[in-house]
Amino acid sequence: MKIRTLKYMMKQGFVGLWRNKNMSLASITSVAASLVVLGLIIILVLNINNIASLTQLQFDTVQVYVQEELTEEEISLLGSNIEAIKGVETALYESKEQAMLNMKERWGEQGYLLETLEENPLPNSYVINLEGIDYADGVVSNLKNLEGVDEVKYYKEIIENLLKIAGFIRTVGLALIGILILVAMFIISNTVKLALNARRQEINIMKYVGATNWFIRWPFIVEGVILGLLGAMIALVVVRYGYGYTFDAINNKFTVVFSAYLLPLDILMGRTMMMFAVIGAGVGALGSIVSLRKHLRV
Amino acid sequence: MSNIKIDLEMVTLIEMRNVSKDYSKGIHALINVNLRIEKGEFIFLVGASGAGKSTFIKLLLKEEDPSEGKIIVSDEDITHLSRRRIPYLRRNIGVVFQDFRLLPNKTVYENVAFAMEIIEASSKEIRRQVPMVLGMVGLSDKASQYPHQLSGGERQRVSIARAIVNNPSILIADEPTGNLDPETAWEIMKVLRQINRRGTTILMATHAKDIVDVMQQRVIALEKGRVVRDQQRGAYGYED
Numbered sequence: 325m326k327i328r329t330l331k332y333m334m335k336q337g338f339v340g341l342w343r344n345k346n347m348s349l350a351s352i353t354s355v356a357a358s359l360v361v362l363g364l365i366i367i368l369v370l371n372i373n374n375i376a377s378l379t380q381l382q383f384d385t386v387q388v389y390v391q392e393e394l395t396e397e398e399i400s401l402l403g404s405n406i407e408a409i410k411g412v413e414t415a416l417y418e419s420k421e422q423a424m425l426n427m428k429e430r431w432g433e434q435g436y437l438l439e440t441l442e443e444n445p446l447p448n449s450y451v452i453n454l455e456g457i458d459y460a461d462g463v464v465s466n467l468k469n470l471e472g473v474d475e476v477k478y479y480k481e482i483i484e485n486l487l488k489i490a491g492f493i494r495t496v497g498l499a500l501i502g503i504l505i506l507v508a509m510f511i512i513s514n515t516v517k518l519a520l521n522a523r524r525q526e527i528n529i530m531k532y533v534g535a536t537n538w539f540i541r542w543p544f545i546v547e548g549v550i551l552g553l554l555g556a557m558i559a560l561v562v563v564r565y566g567y568g569y570t571f572d573a574i575n576n577k578f579t580v581v582f583s584a585y586l587l588p589l590d591i592l593m594g595r596t597m598m599m600f601a602v603i604g605a606g607v608g609a610l611g612s613i614v615s616l617r618k619h620l621r622v
Numbered sequence: 623m624s625n626i627k628i629d630l631e632m633v634t635l636i637e638m639r640n641v642s643k644d645y646s647k648g649i650h651a652l653i654n655v656n657l658r659i660e661k662g663e664f665i666f667l668v669g670a671s672g673a674g675k676s677t678f679i680k681l682l683l684k685e686e687d688p689s690e691g692k693i694i695v696s697d698e699d700i701t702h703l704s705r706r707r708i709p710y711l712r713r714n715i716g717v718v719f720q721d722f723r724l725l726p727n728k729t730v731y732e733n734v735a736f737a738m739e740i741i742e743a744s745s746k747e748i749r750r751q752v753p754m755v756l757g758m759v760g761l762s763d764k765a766s767q768y769p770h771q772l773s774g775g776e777r778q779r780v781s782i783a784r785a786i787v788n789n790p791s792i793l794i795a796d797e798p799t800g801n802l803d804p805e806t807a808w809e810i811m812k813v814l815r816q817i818n819r820r821g822t823t824i825l826m827a828t829h830a831k832d833i834v835d836v837m838q839q840r841v842i843a844l845e846k847g848r849v850v851r852d853q854q855r856g857a858y859g860y861e862d
């Protein structure tokens with residue numbers, strides 16, 4: 325294809341877009357809306373997955389809260405009972421005082437907040453390392469039957485629940501995106517149809533003079549792709565600043581607790597940008613092709 | 623000796639063999655048409671409204687496919703031409719219509735250049751060719767005007783310039799003088815005659831009896847889809 329032809333295609337694409345400003349705006353907005361929702365879902369799902377895998381690493385353990393009223397003998401008896409369970413590698417005792425010290429350390433600068441507590445609310449506990457994750461369920465049910473056990477904290481459940489939520493968000497989200505993308509395609513194909521009608525006469529002449537079918541079609545596909553890409557750009561900006569803002573806000577409020585679990589912006593943005601560009605351009609191209617098939621017999 | 627003979631022999635540009643066209647059951651627009659058009663001819667296609675003139679033209683342009691028979695253009699059988707090849711067939715055929723079909727937001731020059739741009743001619747060729755054909759149709763001084771600033775005859779001349787700017791072997795005109803007064807119609811005929819003298823074959827569908835009678839060219843007469851007369855140096859016919 326000649327450079328001049330390429331310029332002609334681009335120019336016709338923009339002219340068509342400008343001629344029906346309102347429809348173009350509607351198309352861009354609907355692509356942007358679909359992609360913003362897509363962006364939200366990606367961010368949620370990726371973050372939940374990230375939290376789940378981080379949690380998995382940190383808490384590949386079972387924690388047993390010891391009943392408050394137990395004596396020291398009873399506590400150490402419980403300890404040996406725990407170690408006797410098949411699949412338990414070690415059982416480390418952590419007194420409530422020690423637990424408080426550990427928490428202060430983890431909270432770092434905000435540690436002073438804990439000093440305002442009148443009473444130590446943390447329980448005495450055993451932290452159990454498993455020989456393997458496969459033993460987890462068996463160990464947990466054995467632990468629940470032991471004398472002196474108040475509660476079994478088992479993070480696998482939390483992780484599983486998190487993953488379930490992520491899966492649910494993904495499924496519902498994909499369905500929602502599917503619908504939004506269809507709507508976007510529909511609007512784009514209508515916009516292209518208007519552009520087509522505005523150029524009917526020109527197309528008719530082009531056919532008689534011997535323009536190839538692709539020469540006639542390309543400007544409309546270019547128009548659709550431009551609409552899609554503009555929508556993608558807007559969505560990218562919204563998601564970029566939206567996430568950046570939220571990320572900062574969460575960091576400022578909850579410092580230590582959350583920041584480690586959220587994926588940093590640049591990691592997210594690299595992938596999102598590619599995905600948005602591809603989807604935006606794809607939706608635009610498909611939208612115009614639908615319109616061309618229906619309304620242009622070349 | 624034999625070389626000279628070949629030079630004198632006619633070159634067939636278009637051939638129709640047993641061509642029929644039915645639009646739907648019962649509408650026989652063309653029935654068993656057989657004819658040859660040689661390079662350089664000037665041909666009138668005459669007949670009452672509904673006789674099949676436009677259908678004849680549409681078959682040559684591959685706007686319609688024949689229901690039966692065979693059509694050959696420049697030695698290529700176009701009866702079952704693939705859709706991808708159609709544009710290249712049309713580049714060899716210039717067309718002019720009764721209603722001019724100019725783009726209102728383009729100047730005379732741009733309307734003509736447009737036909738070259740869309741087949742991706744180089745700007746150098748465009749700058750050379752457009753002024754030349756505008757000269758041929760006598761519109762050199764109107765190049766920068768818009769269609770609405772022109773008379774009907776001038777508009778038709780622009781559309782003729784556009785039809786010949788890519789040097790087609792044949793120029794087909796479907797009732798080109800249909801919207802024009804007799805005097806202007808003659809101007810158009812002069813232009814067409816001149817184009818024909820330069821070697822372009824011309825096929826003109828028309829109702830205009832006076833023109834056909836005066837021009838004394840080959841006449842193909844259609845009646846209800848059949849060729850009823852094909853005559854060199856003919857006249858329009860007895861009545862109509």
Ligand SMILES: Nc1ncnc2c1ncn2[C@@H]1O[C@H](COP(=O)(O)OP(=O)(O)O)[C@@H](O)[C@H]1O
Pocket residue numbers: 645646649650651669670671672673674675676677678
């Ligand atoms: N697209 C079409 N569908 C059905 N019938 C058509 C169509 N075009 C033309 N016809 C019919 O075919 C016949 C020939 O028409 P046409 O070729 O336009 O004649 P002319 O140009 O000589 O007036 C007429 O009876 C007309 O009604």
Ligand SMILES: [Mg+2]
Pocket residue numbers: 675676677796
């Ligand atoms: Mg007709």
